[in-house]
Amino acid sequence: MKDLEIPYESLALLNEPFREEIETALSRVVKKGWYILGSEVADFEKEFAAYVGASHCAGVASGLDALIIALQVLKLPAGAEVIVPANTYIATILAILREGFTPVLVEPDPATCNIDPRRIESAITPLTKAIMVVHLYGKACEMDLISEIASRHKLPIIEDCAQSHGAKFKGRMTGTWGLGAFSFYPTKNLGAMGDAGALVTQSQGDDETTRMIRNYGSKIKYYNEVVGMNSRLDEMQAALLRVKLRRLDEVNEHKRKLAEVYYLELSGIADLILPKVSPECHDVYHIFNVRTGARDRLREHLRSSGIGTEIHYPVAPHLQKAMKEQFSGMKFPISESIHQTTLSLPISFCHSKEQIKSVCKVIKGFFGK
Template sequence: MDRIMPNRLDRGFYKYQEEFEKKAVEVLRSGWYVLGNEVRNFEQEFADYLGARHCVGLASGLDALWIAFRVLGIGKGDEVIVQGNTYIASVMGITINGATPVFVEPDEFYNIDAEKIEAKITSKTKAILVVHLYGQASNMAPIVQLCKRYNLKLVEDCAQSHGAKFNGQMTGTFGDIGCFSFYPSKNLGAFGDAGAIVTNNNEIAEKVRVFRNYGSEKRYYNKVIGANSRLDEMQAGLLRVRLSHIDELAEEKRKICERYQNEIHNDKIILPKIRSGATHIWHQFVIRSEKRNELMEYLDDKGIGTIIHYPIPPHLSEAYRYLKITKGMLPITEKYADSVLSIPLYNGLLREEQDYVIEVINSF
C-alpha cells in the first residue's frame, strides 16, 4: 500500500473533475475575472446554504477575521475574548487591529469553555471570538446570552466548520459576523486562498463590500481607507461546484469518522467527543495521547502520516511574547498542544486505507 498522507486534495478534485474543469474553462472564456457573476452567485448560494442574509467574498480567512474587527470598530485599548487552543490566525484577526486577545481555556470538546468566559470580561471587553475548532460547533446558547447581557459583539471563526450546527442553527449565523476560510484543505475548499464574511446585518455587509475593494463604493471614489481583498471569479466558480456537493462530501467524512470512533480501541488513545446539541463536520479527526510523539513515529514507520493541530498555542508563540503570558498560565490549552494528533482524513480515503489506519493504531 502507498503511504497514507494525513490529507490529500487530488482525490477531492478527481471526484468531480469534469465539473471543475468545465467551470474553469467557462470562467476563462468569460473574460471577466474579478467581482463578476461567479462571485455574486457564490455569495448568494453560500448565504442561502447557511440561512444568512449576506455573504461577502474575500481573499482569505485571515482577511475575513481582521476585516471583521475593523468594520466593528474594535482596536487599540479594546479586549477580545478568544480560546487559547486555536490557530494563530484567529488571534491575528484581533491583534492586526491593535486590540488585545484575552485567552480562555477550552472544554473537553476543544472549543471555548463557555463557563469560563464571564470571569474574563472587563470594562475593556468589546467582543467574543468563538472558534468552532476541528469542525464541531461550539456551545453557543450561553455565549449568545453573555453577549446580550454585556453588550458585546460576537464574531465566529468558522474556518473549519462549514455546515456545522448548534441546536439546528448553522455556525456563522449566531453573531454579528461569521468568518470563513476556503483554504484548499477545508471541507468547502477552493483551489487557492479564499474567504468570506457572513452577516445578517445590512450595514455591516455594505461596509465589508466597500472595504474589500480599496474602500471604494464606486470606481475611483473612495469612502474609507480599505484593502484589496476580493474573492476572484475562478475561486468563486470552483467553490460553487464544491458547494453543490457539500452534503455528500460531509456524509463521506462522517462515515469515515464513525468507523474511527467505533473501531479504534486502544487505552493509550483518547477519541474525540461530540457535544449534545452540536454537530461535527470533521474538518479533522483529532485523537489525544500522552505518548503522542512515540505514536507519531510509530505511525510514520508504518507509512501513515499525521499532523499536530497545533503544537504551539498562540500565547507561547514568539509572535505573541509581548503579551507576557508564560508557560503554565493556560494549562489545559498547553496539555492539548502536547497531546493532540490529527490522523488521516479526507474525501476519497479508501476503505482499505481506513482499515489499515485503524489496525495500526490499535496495535500501538
Template structure:
C-alpha cells in the same frame, strides 16, 4: 515490496471526485474575460448566503482577511479587547492584533477541545468589545451559552467558522447566530477553493456594506476611498470552484462523518482518547483529533507503519514567538493559565480523514493505531 504511505490528506483525491465539474467551472470563468467582482462571485455569494440562511455573504481572499475585516467593520481597535479561545490557530488571534486590539484568552474544555463558555464571563472587562468563538475540528461551540453571555453584556459575536462548514449547534448552522461569521475556504477545508479564499457572512445590512467597502480599498465608488481598506477580493475562478464545492458540501461532510464513525467504532486502544461530540452539536469532522500521552512517540510509530499525521496546533497563540513581549504573549504563565489548551497542544494528533479517502486506508489506520 515498499509499503504504501497513507497520506494525512489528499487534495487530488478530493478533486478527482468532481473533476469534470471543477474543470468546467474554471474554464467557464477563464473564458468569460471577467476575473474580479463578476458574475461567478455574485452567484457564489448568493448561494452560500442561501445555504446558511443569512442575508449577506461577502467573498474575500482568505479566512484571515475575513477575521481582520469583520473586526475592523465593528470599529474595534487600539485599547479594545476581544475574547478568543487560548487553543486555536493563530489566524483567529491575528485578526485581533492586526487591528491593534488585544486578545483576551479563555481556556478550552477537556472534552470538546473548544472554548469553555463557563470561563468567558470572568474574562469580560469594560474594554471588551467582542467575543470570538472558534468552531474547531468541525464541531460547533456551545452557542447557546455564548449568545446568552453576549446578550447580557451587549457584545457582538464573531464566529470563526474556518473548519465547520455545515456543522450545527442545536440544529442551527454555525455562522448564522453571531453578529458576523468568518469562513476560510483554504483547499483542505470542508468547503475548499483551489487556492486561498474566504468570506464574511452577516444579517446586518450596515456591517455587510462596510465589509464590501473594506475589501475594495475602502471604496464603494472607484477612486472614492471612504475608509482605510485593503485589496481582499475573492476572484472569479475561485468563486466558480467554490460553487462546485458548495453543491457537494453536505455530501462530502457525510463521507467524512461515515469515515469518522469507522474510527470511533474500530479504535479500541486505551492509550488513545477519541474525540468527544457534544450531544447538541453536529460534527462534520474536518479533522479527527485524538489525545495521547506521548505525541511524538505516537506520530513516529504511525509514520513507521506508513500513516502520516499532523498536530493541531503545536504552538498555541499565547506562546507564539511573534507575540513575545506583547499583551498577546503569555509565555510560561500561559501554560498554567490555559492548562487545557496547552495540554491539547502537546498531546493532540490528527488522524487522516478526507473526502476521497478509501475505506481500506481507514481500516489500515485503525489497525495501526490499535497496535500502538
C-alpha cells in the same frame, strides 16, 4: 517496510471527483474575460449565504482577512479587548493584533477543545468589546451559553468558521450567531485552489461595509468612503467553489462516516481520547484529533507503517515566538496540554472506510489491542 500508503491528505485525489466540472467552470471564466468581482463571485455569495442560512455573504481573499474585516465592521474603540480561545490556529489571534486590539485568551473545555463558555465571564472587563469564538476541528462551540453571555454583556460575537463549514449547534449553522468568518483554504471542507474566504452577516449595513472594505473602501469605482483594503475573492476561485459547494454536504457526510469507523474501532483504549460526541453538535470533522500521552511515538509508528498524520497544532499560540511579548508569563495549561497530546488522523474525502480501518488496525496494534 511500509505496507500501506495512506497520506494525511491529498488535494489532487480530493479534487479528482470535481475535476471535470471545475475545468468547465474555469474555462467559462477564461472565456468571459471578467476576473475580479463578477457574476461568479456574486452567484457564489448568494449560494453560500443560502447554504449557511445567513442573510448576506461577501467573498474575500482569505479566512484571516474575513476575521480582520469582521473586526473593522464592528468599529471597536481603540484599546478594546477581544475574548478569544487560547486553543486556536494563530490566525484568529493575529486578526485581533493586526487591528491593534488586545486578545484576551480563554482556556478551552478539555472535552471539546473549544472555548469553555464557563470561563468567559471572568475574562470580561470594562474594556471587552467583542467575543471571538472558533469552531475548532469542525465542532460547533456551545453557542447557546456563549450568546447568552454575549447578549447579557451587550458584546457582539465573531465566529471563526474556518474549520466548520456545515457544522451545527442545536440544528443551527455556525456562522449565523454572529459575524461568520470562513476560510476556503484548499484543505478546508469547502476548499478552493488558492486562498479564498468569506464573511457572512445578518444585516445589510454590515454586508455593505464588508463589501466596501474588501474593495479599497469603495462602493463606486474611484470614490473611497472608508479606509479599505484589497481583499477580493476572485472569479476563478468563486467558480470552482460553486462546483464544490453543491457537494459540501456529501463531503461532510463522508467525513462523518469515516469518523464513525474511528469511534467503532478505537473506543475503549485507555490512553486514547477520541473527540467528544454530543447530541447538540452536528460535527463535520475538518480534523479528527485524538489525544494521547504517547502522541509522538504513535505518530512515528503510524509514519513507519505508511500512514500520514498532522498535529493541529504543535505550539500553543501564546508560546509562539511571535507572541512572546504579547503573552509573556501567561499560562494556559489546558491549551498547552492539548497541543502536547493532540494528533490528527486521516479523514479526507479522498479516504475510504477500508483505509480508515487499516489506520485503526495499526493504532490498535500500537496500544497492544
